[in-house]
Amino acid sequence: MSNPKEIKRRISSIESVIKTTEAMKMISIVKLKKTKNLLINVKNYSDHIELLFSDFFLIEKKENIQKNKFFLIEKKENIQKNKLFIVFTSNRGLCGSFNSSIFEKINFLFQKNNYSYNECMFFSIGKKGFDFLRKRYKIYDKKNNWINLIDDFTIIHDNIKFLTKKLILNFIKKDFYSIYLIYNNLKNSLFQEVIIEKLLPINIENFQKKRKKTEINYLIEPSKKEVFDYLIPKFINTKLLKIFLESSVSEHTARMISMHKATENALDIKNNLILNYNKERQTIITKEILEIISGLESLNEKK
Template structure:
């Protein structure tokens, strides 16, 4: 039989847990609104600059593609950038990425020197540090996920420069893609080299007049396109993180309320049992006096 005082102490601790989870849920909701709004603005900019690039690429000139380094894959090492969170309490947000990486790359132990990894987020950095025998790190310093747009631009300029110097043959992003407000999946998306697929179609029958030249215009617009693409994926990952944390805190609050309800019922039963026992002792004492 449990002690009513101990049950009361557990109820008070559960109430403090409920206050904490509700507060974290509200914080996540506020942050989610801000990041979602910013993500939608970046997405509009990304779609606009992508349409400009596709329109330029629709002017088919094979020499431009053969000579432009942004479309060529040279080198041996592939760089994978993983986007994780700095803090926990966000459900399977980070573990889904880690399991995806382990599933793909741990089977290729003999080829692990051909891959390098860069983590944006403390959780991903800790994961790479724990598995250094499998994963070579591009940067030994931890890059936190609360990056400003200027820092993202600077990081992208370094990555593009390394790619142009043929340090990497290709660059990929591994992140949580938010399909719906309640569903996400881990996606591996190529950033460099730029793939020329079937989506490039001539949007107009009018011949384009490009000045000073198509080559110079592409060299100007492509870095802006890559920066916008990385910025969009970065804020999409942040939005998915806050969505996951909000859902987890909501579920934790509901579970805490359920535990509290069960403890209150148990407390009332134990209290009723104690009172009944005391009444029986008093009655038995009176009967013995008679």
């Protein structure tokens, strides 16, 4: 067994670990509350944008929709052409299986669908995802890959706007034919699910299911095309922003739970070390008492 000094040093280091994990837990709680409030507002805005799309597709004629081949599809299609996957991960670790579950999903996706590595490109929002993807997969625009997640929401919003413009431009140029989003969705405080969602082209059926019919007679000005061209960037930008915030909520929740478990484990280790320290101390005291008694007995025998 270790000597008391070594045990005491280990107890001191465990106490510093407990302080660190408790501090990280509290930081995650504060960030989680802030992100949840932002997510509520963005969700409300996103719902209204999607309702506008639903109404637009219901009042628009089928022939006019078919002319828009850039952003719309009428039926579920499996296009075996260039795909772009936007992956939402974190910058830092210590958040349990938040990042690893996404990486497992990506590997499983390639094995299941037999995707060609040349036909799939990845764009990572988060440093952990970029570090994983660059070693295995084809990265979309390595020079301008946005990998830094900053706590300032205004900067994040501006970055997503820039990313939206870039995606629309490359999509029109047919650098890729479909865009998918891979992110963690928080089902409850103990369970997260990795979601793969198609962003572009837009499936009209998904919007038509939300509203089977509309009795509103819209007056669209200046024209349907201009309104549609205005709604597309708004829809993509809002969708990316909403999913980014959902991913952030999942990350902070995962880190909060991980730090809580780490604190509990550290407390258990500390209690065991204190118990060992007391046992060692008692052993040393008992040994010293026995030495004193045996010394006194030997002196008495000599007398």
